[in-house]
Every structure is written in structure tokens, then in C-alpha cells.
Amino acid sequence: MSNNLLVEVDSVSRYFGDLAAVNDVSFTVSKGTVLGFLGPNGAGKTTTMQMITGNLAPTSGRITIAGHDLLDEPRAAKACIGYLPEQPPLYLEYTVDEYLDFCAALNRIPKKQRLGARQQAKARCGLADVGKRLTGNLSKGYRQRVGIAQAIIHQPQVVILDEPTAGLDPIQIREIRTLVRELSQQHAVILSTHILPEVQSSCDHVQIIDRGKLVLNDSIDGLTQRMQSSTLSLRFKSSVDSSQIEQLDGVRSTRQLGDGHYQVYYQAGQDPTDALVKLAVDNHWGLRELMPEKASLEDMFLELTEHNKPQAEART
Amino acid sequence: MIFTLAWREIRSMFMSPLAWVILGVVQALMGWLFLNHVNNYMSVQSQLLGMQTPIGLTDIVVASVFGNAAIILLLVVPLITMRLVSEERRNRTLTLLYSAPLSMTEIILGKYLGILFFLLIVLLLVALMPLSLLAGGNLDFGTFGAGFIGLALLLASFAAVGLFMSTLTQNPTIAAVSTFGMLLLSWVLDTGGQGASDNVLAYFSLLNHYEPFLKGVFDSADAVFYILLIVTFLVLSTRRLDADRLGG
Numbered sequence: 001m002s003n004n005l006l007v008e009v010d011s012v013s014r015y016f017g018d019l020a021a022v023n024d025v026s027f028t029v030s031k032g033t034v035l036g037f038l039g040p041n042g043a044g045k046t047t048t049m050q051m052i053t054g055n056l057a058p059t060s061g062r063i064t065i066a067g068h069d070l071l072d073e074p075r076a077a078k079a080c081i082g083y084l085p086e087q088p089p090l091y092l093e094y095t096v097d098e099y100l101d102f103c104a105a106l107n108r109i110p111k112k113q114r115l116g117a118r119q120q121a122k123a124r125c126g127l128a129d130v131g132k133r134l135t136g137n138l139s140k141g142y143r144q145r146v147g148i149a150q151a152i153i154h155q156p157q158v159v160i161l162d163e164p165t166a167g168l169d170p171i172q173i174r175e176i177r178t179l180v181r182e183l184s185q186q187h188a189v190i191l192s193t194h195i196l197p198e199v200q201s202s203c204d205h206v207q208i209i210d211r212g213k214l215v216l217n218d219s220i221d222g223l224t225q226r227m228q229s230s231t232l233s234l235r236f237k238s239s240v241d242s243s244q245i246e247q248l249d250g251v252r253s254t255r256q257l258g259d260g261h262y263q264v265y266y267q268a269g270q271d272p273t274d275a276l277v278k279l280a281v282d283n284h285w286g287l288r289e290l291m292p293e294k295a296s297l298e299d300m301f302l303e304l305t306e307h308n309k310p311q312a313e314a315r316t
Numbered sequence: 317m318i319f320t321l322a323w324r325e326i327r328s329m330f331m332s333p334l335a336w337v338i339l340g341v342v343q344a345l346m347g348w349l350f351l352n353h354v355n356n357y358m359s360v361q362s363q364l365l366g367m368q369t370p371i372g373l374t375d376i377v378v379a380s381v382f383g384n385a386a387i388i389l390l391l392v393v394p395l396i397t398m399r400l401v402s403e404e405r406r407n408r409t410l411t412l413l414y415s416a417p418l419s420m421t422e423i424i425l426g427k428y429l430g431i432l433f434f435l436l437i438v439l440l441l442v443a444l445m446p447l448s449l450l451a452g453g454n455l456d457f458g459t460f461g462a463g464f465i466g467l468a469l470l471l472a473s474f475a476a477v478g479l480f481m482s483t484l485t486q487n488p489t490i491a492a493v494s495t496f497g498m499l500l501l502s503w504v505l506d507t508g509g510q511g512a513s514d515n516v517l518a519y520f521s522l523l524n525h526y527e528p529f530l531k532g533v534f535d536s537a538d539a540v541f542y543i544l545l546i547v548t549f550l551v552l553s554t555r556r557l558d559a560d561r562l563g564g
Contacts, residue, residue: 055414057562079417089412091324093331105320106416150412 004030006080006158006188007052012061013212014047021047023212024061029158029205034184036203037192040305044212045192046086049162052190053083066157079107082156082187086163088147092136096127096146099135100153107154121149124182126175140167148176152183159183161191165198177202196297210305223297231293232273236260237286244279248272263293317418321426325400326433335434338392343441345388346381350445353380374456378446379530382463385442386470386526389435390503393471394495396434397478398488400427401557405486410560420557424550428479435471439464459532466529469542473522474499476549483556 007029014022022044029035039045050056052063054070054077063070068077091099100121104114122128125145130138135146144167151159164180165173180202183189193199199206199220206223208216216223242254242262250270255263266272273290280287329335357376364371404410413423443464449455477498482491499522506518518524522545525538 053415055411055561075417075419078415081415083411083415085408085411085415087408089407089409091328091409092407093328102320102324103412103416106317106412106418108317108417 004032006031006066007190008062008064009048009052010062010064012048012051012058012063014044014051014056015059020212022051022058022209025209025212025214026061027207027214027217029188029190031157031188032184033205034180034189034191034203035205035207036199037190037207037209038194038196038199038301039192039209041194043209043305045209046162047212048209049083049160049190049192050085052158053081053160054078055083055085079154080157082151082154082159084144084147084151084159084161084164086166088143088150090135090143090146093134095132095134096122096138096149097131099146100149103150104153109154117153117155121153124152124179125149141169141172144168144176145172148179152187155186157187159187159189161189163192163194165193165195173198196301200297208301208304215304216300223300232264232266232276233289233291233293234262234264234276234287235289236262236280237288240280240283240285244283245276248275248279260288318422318426318429321413321418321423322429322433325427325430329396329430329434334395338396339438339441342388342392342438346385346442346445349384350377350381353377354449372456373449373453374446374459374532377449378455378460378463381442381446382467383530385467386523389438389467389471390474390499391496392438393435393474394478394481394492394499397431397475397482397495398492400431400479400482400491401553402482402485402488402491406488414561420554423557424479424483424553428475428550431475431479432472435475436468439468439471442467456532462529462532462534465534465539466526469529469539470522470526473542473545473549476546476553480549480553480556483553 005028007027009025009027011024011026012022013020013024025044025048027035037045037048047056051058052065052070054074057071063077065077066080068080070077091102094102097118100118101114104117109117122131125148127142127145127149130142135143138146144164148161148164151161161180165176168176177198180189180191184204191203204220206216206218206220207214238260239256240260240262242256245251245254245262245264250266250272252265252267254265257263264272264276273292277287277290279285354377357373360376401410404413446455446460474495478491478495481495481498482488484494485491502520502522504521506521506524525541528535528538
């Protein structure tokens with residue numbers, strides 16, 4: 001167990017009655033990483049985050065934050081966490097400054113350091129101009145920023161953001177991404193989202209959760225490699241005999257998409273492009289187009305979450 | 317930490333008009349009743365002087381004022397306590413407290429302390445009225461003190477019940493209505509019939525334990541009754557918040 005492991009989630013489950021909202025999920029997050037948490041609605045993202053932040057007790061399993069067990073030393077563990085829930089927990093009758101001061105006090109920042117902490121959090125979240133405004137009068141985007149400021153005001157080691165970019169405009173989304181990047185230099189960040197490009201642009205580790213089960217846990221690099229998937233798109237002058245293609249080394253299957261348009265799936269690492277070209281030339285098929293297809297994260301996401309369904313049902 | 321939470325409660329109470337309105341209305345009602353009692357006293361003063369064991373200003377005015385205050389505040393306290401937890405739950409701000417390095421006990425005690433502070437203001441304002449009689453007469457400070465302590469304990473118990481009711485729901489109105497129900501029930505518990513079995517129920521009547529204080533009797537058993545009641549409801553509230561985390 002190295003010191004860099006900030007969050008350790010060990011086979012955690014959470015049941016609501018008979019429903020397993022989170023089922024035997026384990027993962028770790030180390031310092032300096034941004035973990036993207038993906039999943040369809042109701043997959044258990046928020047439940048997992050609530051458990052990590054101590055808002056919900058897991059039915060079974062253990063959660064350790066920066067070496068502190070969440071059940072045995074809740075106070076020490078919670079001091080290491082900054083949490084932005086789905087809905088920013090704002091007291092609408094407070095101004096931004098008052099609210100942040102209250103949060104600083106809640107997190108036991110000594111009185112003398114509170115002003116500094118507040119200024120820093122405001123500067124990082126672009127709130128410098130709205131300090132005197134009531135949080136109740138702020139727009140959704142600004143409220144979200146106040147929520148993030150609240151989560152980082154005590155410089156926690158772990159920052160957990162539940163859909164931080166929901167409801168923001170594109171410029172704000174970009175700012176928040178930059179902020180997340182910045183945060184990741186000193187903290188570990190876990191963020192949940194259903195916006196896939198966001199994960200690709202701001203995370204270096206991805207987890208996909210579906211029906212309470214972790215179906216993918218990979219680094220962004222590993223994911224990119226996976227996504228350089230093994231598909232070729234081919235277009236010929238007219239329809240051809242695809243059985244000949246299937247006999248080539250490494251080819252798993254072919255699929256006809258239209259007149260003379262095929263998709264060829266092959267085993268990873270056994271690129272049949274050269275053999276295919278030769279075959280096409282030998283048979284005078286009139287090759288017009290040959291393109292490696294890249295699966296998007298979206299395809300991957302769909303594949304993983306849809307594939308999982310029959311399995312999940314079979315198990316229960 | 318508890319004080320940070322208490323201070324927030326006080327601030328948010330006084331930032332909304334509710335606290336001011338309650339203070340104003342209670343004061344106006346009590347003022348009217350107080351003047352009535354003084355008036356009564358003036359009209360019977362001459363007869364009182366002829367009695368063998370004369371009862372004085374304190375017995376008539378102070379006891380009546382504190383007695384009325386208990387009933388009025390029984391109706392008012394639920395309105396103050398209703399939003400304590402329920403509103404935070406509804407606005408999802410409770411998450412902020414749960415995620416902060418705080419224990420559930422601290423959250424409950426902080427909120428309770430905030431309410432106590434507000435009720436102390438109410439109590440002092442009410443107590444000022446009988447004290448104003450000092451301008452033209454004498455008060456029995458023993459009786460006055462007992463009544464003051466009694467009312468303080470009674471209000472603290474009301475607040476504890478209200479706080480607990482507020483932890484049960486996310487709807488402030490429901491919290492208020494159920495607190496009303498509890499407090500009114502505890503008031504009328506002693507009015508049902510006579511007989512030995514009724515005495516058990518009557519023992520749990522909040523106002524029954526208040527009567528001796530008004531007569532100037534400080535019975536530690538009554539004080540302990542209130543303190544036990546307060547502790548019980550605070551513990552229950554803490555448990556209820558914990559159940560939020562565990563339940564499902």
C-alpha cells in the first residue's frame with residue numbers, strides 16, 4: 001500500500017431493499033489522477049460517490065480515504081474530501097463570501113486562514129467578482145462554481161465532483177475542465193459525468209459502471225488502444241464474394257453494409273490490410289476505399305453497457 | 317464547531333422575516349395579556365389587602381404572565397423548529413454537513429443551541445414585562461426566578477421535541493403539525509378523567525411539571541423530568557440523522 005493511494009474502495013456493495021444499487025465495486029485512486037466515472041442514468045454513480053463521501057453507509061465492503069477508514073475514523077477521512085453533490089448544497093440566503101466562510105469553518109480551517117482560503121478558492125473558480133452577491137440570485141453556472149469552490153476550500157486531498165459540468169455553457173465547461181486539470185496536480189479528482197468527450201479530454205483513468213457493476217476500469221491510454229479497434233471499412237466497385245475475405249488470416253467476420261460496402265472485423269494485432277489489398281487486386285474487385293475504423297468512446301460505452309444486460313439478468 | 321452551526325441557525329432565522337414576525341407577535345400578545353393581568357390586580361387589590369394570607373403582585377401577575385407565555389409559545393415553537401433539519405434536507409444542503417468532518421451529534425447540538433438562543437431572546441422579552449412592575453412595586457424574586465427557570469426548561473423541551481420532528485421529514489409543514497400534535501397532546505394528557513391509572517399519563521404531561529414552578533416551587537424532580545426529556549429527544553434526533561446514512 002503506497003502513500004499515493006488516496007482512495008481505496010474495497011468490494012463495496014449497497015442495497016436499497018432488494019435492489020443492488022452498487023454491487024461489489026472495487027477500485028483505487030492515487031494522487032495526481034483524474035478518474036472519470038461513467039454510466040447510464042441510475043447505474044450507481046451517485047450512490048458510489050455518496051458512499052465515498054460518507055453520505056451513505058455501504059451495506060458491505062470497506063472504504064479508505066488517505067489511509068483513514070471511513071467507518072472507524074470518519075472525521076479524519078472526511079477532512080480529506082471535498083464533495084460537490086449533483087445539486088450544489090448552497091444556502092440561498094447567504095452571499096458567496098459568507099457561504100464560503102461558513103464552509104471553511106465547517107472544515108475547521110483556523111479563523112486567521114479563512115480569508116486566504118476563501119480568496120484562493122474564489123480565484124480558482126472564477127468567482128472574484130460575485131463575492132457580495134446572494135447565492136440565491138446567481139445563475140446555474142455560477143452556483144455550480146460556488147459548489148466547486150466549497151469542495152476545494154480546505155485543499156482536500158481528494159476532490160469528488162458529481163456531474164460538475166451539468167447545466168453549464170461551453171465556455172464554462174472549458175473553464176471547469178481546466179480547473180479539474182489544475183486540481184489534479186495536487187489532489188486526486190473523481191468526477192462523474194455522462195458527457196463522454198469530457199472524459200476523454202479531462203480524465204486519465206476511466207471507469208464505466210452499469211447496473212451497479214464496474215464493467216470497465218482502464219487508463220485513458222489503455223482505452224485509446226482498445227479503441228483503435230479492429231475494424232476496416234472497405235468499398236468495392238460492386239458486391240464481391242466476402243467468404244474469400246473471411247478466409248484471410250486474422251479475419252473474424254465480415255458484414256455487408258451496402259452495395260460493395262463491407263466491414264471487416266479482425267483479431268487485434270493481425271491487421272489483414274496487405275493481404276486484403278492483394279486479394280482485391282488479384283480478383284479485380286475494384287477497391288475504391290479502405291479505411292481503419294476507430295471506435296469512439298461512445299461505441300465502447302454502448303457496447304459495454306448493452307452487453308452487460310443479459311449477463312446481469314442471468315445472474316440475478 | 318457546534319457554535320459555528322448554532323450561529324448559522326441564528327443568522328438564517330434573523331435573515332428571514334419569520335423570526336422578527338414571531339418576536340413581534342408574541343410580544344404584542346403577551347403585552348396585551350400582561351396589561352390585563354395588571355388591570356385585574358388593580359381591581360382586586362383592595363380585597364386582597366383584607367385577606368388573612370394576602371397574595372401579592374408576584375403571585376397574580378407573574379404567575380399568570382408566565383402561565384400564558386407557556387401556552388402561546390407552545391403554539392409558536394413548532395413554527396421555529398419546523399425548518400431546522402427538514403428544510404436542509406429538502407434543499408439538499410444536509411449533504412454539506414454530512415460531508416464535512418462533523419459528527420451527527422455536533423450537527424444536532426449545533427442546531428439545538430441555535431434554537432435555544434432564539435428562545436432565550438423570547439424568554440427575556442417576556443420576562444421584561446413583569447420586571448417592569450419594579451418601577452412601581454416590589455416583586456418576590458424567588459417566585460419570579462422559579463417561574464423563569466420553569467419557562468426556560470419548558471421551552472427547551474418544546475424545542476427538543478420540535479427538532480426531533482423536523483429530523484423525521486423533509487417537509488417543514490409536516491414537522492410543524494406533528495410537533496403541534498405532540499405538544500398539544502402532552503398538554504391535554506392530564507385532562508382525561510380521574511383515577512389512579514390516569515395519574516401515570518398525567519405524569520407525562522409537560523405542563524403538569526410546569527405548575528409548581530409558577531407557584532414558586534423549584535422541585536428538582538420536575539427539572540430532571542425536563543432535562544431527561546430534552547436528552548431523550550436529542551439522542552433520538554441524532555439517531556434519526558444516522559439512519560439517513562444507513563437506511564434505504
